[in-house]
Amino acid sequence: MKIYNTLTKRKEEFVPIEPGKVRMYVCGPTVYNLIHIGNARPMIVFDTVRRYMEHRGYEVNYVSNFTDVDDKIIKKAIEEGVDAETISQRYIAECKKDMEALNVRPATTHPLATQEICGMEEMIQTLIEKGHAYVAADGTVYFRTRSFSQYGKLSHKNLDDLEGGKRSLLVSGEDQKEDPLDFVLWKPKKEGEPAWESPWCDGRPGWHIECSVMSKKYLGDEIDIHAGGEDLIFPHHENEIAQSEAANGKTFARYWMHNAFLNIDNKKMSKSAGNFFTVRDILEQYDPMVLRFFMLSAHYRSPLNFSADLMEAAKNGLERIRTAASNLGFLQQNAKEGNRSEAEAALLETAREYAKKFDEAMDDDFNTADALAAVFELVKFINTNADENSSGEFLKALEEELLELADICGLSVQTGQELLDSDVEALIAERQAARKAKNFARADEIRNELQQKGILLEDTREGVKWKRA
Ligand code: AMP
Numbered sequence: 001m002k003i004y005n006t007l008t009k010r011k012e013e014f015v016p017i018e019p020g021k022v023r024m025y026v027c028g029p030t031v032y033n034l035i036h037i038g039n040a041r042p043m044i045v046f047d048t049v050r051r052y053m054e055h056r057g058y059e060v061n062y063v064s065n066f067t068d069v070d071d072k073i074i075k076k077a078i079e080e081g082v083d084a085e086t087i088s089q090r091y092i093a094e095c096k097k098d099m100e101a102l103n104v105r106p107a108t109t110h111p112l113a114t115q116e117i118c119g120m121e122e123m124i125q126t127l128i129e130k131g132h133a134y135v136a137a138d139g140t141v142y143f144r145t146r147s148f149s150q151y152g153k154l155s156h157k158n159l160d161d162l163e164g165g166k167r168s169l170l171v172s173g174e175d176q177k178e179d180p181l182d183f184v185l186w187k188p189k190k191e192g193e194p195a196w197e198s199p200w201c202d203g204r205p206g207w208h209i210e211c212s213v214m215s216k217k218y219l220g221d222e223i224d225i226h227a228g229g230e231d232l233i234f235p236h237h238e239n240e241i242a243q244s245e246a247a248n249g250k251t252f253a254r255y256w257m258h259n260a261f262l263n264i265d266n267k268k269m270s271k272s273a274g275n276f277f278t279v280r281d282i283l284e285q286y287d288p289m290v291l292r293f294f295m296l297s298a299h300y301r302s303p304l305n306f307s308a309d310l311m312e313a314a315k316n317g318l319e320r321i322r323t324a325a326s327n328l329g330f331l332q333q334n335a336k337e338g339n340r341s342e343a344e345a346a347l348l349e350t351a352r353e354y355a356k357k358f359d360e361a362m363d364d365d366f367n368t369a370d371a372l373a374a375v376f377e378l379v380k381f382i383n384t385n386a387d388e389n390s391s392g393e394f395l396k397a398l399e400e401e402l403l404e405l406a407d408i409c410g411l412s413v414q415t416g417q418e419l420l421d422s423d424v425e426a427l428i429a430e431r432q433a434a435r436k437a438k439n440f441a442r443a444d445e446i447r448n449e450l451q452q453k454g455i456l457l458e459d460t461r462e463g464v465k466w467k468r469a
């Protein structure tokens, strides 16, 4: 299995630290709003990486954080007149609903920054003791960037170039730095902001330290894969490397994976630019599996431009797979009893070639675009070779192969999932009852279950309306 490593700018054979096991950390979202579909790209991509690694027999320990203390969260809390925790808890819950709808499996651990302050203080203390960090007069603790000689190795920047652009590195309020390249590990409290006691001042951590600390706590000093969107390469991941390697004296992560942006009109989709669609917006129009299919239709290191045409293409692609799966289910119900024929055994050999092709594509730095092309070849093969004369055994084998490949992509295409109108109505009634009883967890569960099966709900004044995606 080859992975493109941002650190070496090469595709490298994947060799885990511990045979059979993968330790993987993916930087998660800052929770102050509903996530947009750009944020969903790394979630879907790295969930697929995880699923494929499990398919190849690895046990994957997958850690992804929620940044739940940050300027934007505090700003939103002030606007709404609530505390920061109310905001972050609300949007963590919403984010988890989106993940579930998109079939993104929960991480092994989802740590929260606010629950890991002690560990952050310990690592900062170690950095101070080793001379890699210092406390300024106002209590801010800075990382001494020049003390880490390999700084820049991930983003392939050199310190002198960075120094040349130092004006842009001068951040207001950070005027007590020894050097403009230094970055914040701990900052003093401001009025009305959440704060924790520390040996340096009451305050809160800078952003970068949380990932170094959570990765160490849940995965150990050395991990296999660290991942996130390409905007995180500099400064976030560069700073994480500096903190972790300076504190622990070991190589932090062996493979650094970064997804390219999801764009809109060829510009990065982002909350700050205001050019975004939330996952929720899209799920009002499309089955969540269409969005997942769309994300996987491009290689994760290629920019992907969001457009209605590409979503329609994704919808059609998904439909082709679903139709093949449902035909296999239907044919099996009526198939003759009996084992496969010799001719069918030979055909199954050919069908397995598509699974092999799928694996080859995924082994080549998770080329999901080519892997989906192999799935379509299998679909075509099924459409040509499975019919009412086929044996049940043959049809079952084809169905298993198709469903397995779809499942590695996290695409639920299973047959027998179609709901009758009466089933939908009954579930909607159950959801209304759950809401009335303030059992919002159950209500959300039903909404997600329906969404997964392509039923979209809309809460209107006249009651709940629904349609098939
Ligand atoms: P944030 O909440 O901005 O820290 O982002 C959470 C994750 O989403 C990070 O891994 C980002 O790199 C990623 N991300 C944000 N915007 C985009 C985008 N337009 N395309 C792809 N990834 C993105």
Ligand code: ZN
Residues within 6 Å of the ligand: 027, 028, 211, 236
């Ligand atoms: Zn991070």
